[in-house]
Amino acid sequence: MAISIVTIRLWVLALALTYVSVLYSYLGKADEAVPQTGGEGYDPVQIVSNALLCFNDKYIYSSCEESYRLSQSGNLNVPPQNTDEYCTGPCLTETNLVLKCIDNIFANFEFYNKATIEDVGDTIQAACGNGPERGNFDVSQHIQAEESNGHKAINQILYGLAFMIVGHGLLP
Incomplete structure (x- = not known):
């Protein structure tokens, strides 16, 4: 019976250590899934300024009222x-x-109303489509709430700590 309890305790400890190891390998990788545009050494203010120039480019906006x-x-x-x-x-x-133009300069551009390039594109697609939103160019109705993944990392840390405490309690 004593061997069975020790074996279970060791398995729980091994599981907790494995979980913490996997958790540790994912920390600090919040932006890896986001495509990055631009290069190192560029001034962020200059990048945003270049993106804003797209609105006034006479070669782009030439015929639209x-x-x-x-x-x-x-x-x-x-x-x-x-x-x-x-x-x-x-x-x-x-x-x-x-x-x-904006996307090529700064892929994560956010307009003053918090809309993304994708939000504006979705608005145009819906407004020019044949569905019920045709003619509705209100971008604010298409702004998608960007969900932060910070709470997921905190939850993983708390679960890891809980496993460590439980694992420690099971050790002889």
Whole structure:
């Protein structure tokens, strides 16, 4: 009977150590799944400034009426009655070029309204589509809440500590 208890305690300890080892290997890798654009040595302020220049590039926005253009705040001020004009004219193409320009410079760009490049793209796709959101260029309705993974790391640490305490309690 004593051998059985010691064996169980050792298995629990081995499991706790394995869990902590796996947990440790994932700490500090929060941004590895995010594609990075740019290179080392670039000034972050300069990168953002270059991304903002996409809005004023006369080679990109040349034919779209200024009131329909995507703003730095992340808004598209296209009235519902002008949806066809926007979606079939040069504005759609030029706005997509601006989004691509920003994405090529700074993939994680966030507009002043907290919208991402993807949020604006989703808004345009829905507003120009044939679904119930056609003509609705309100970007704020398409902003996806970015979920932080910080709580997951803290939970893993707490579970690891709990396993260590339980494992220690089971040792002779």
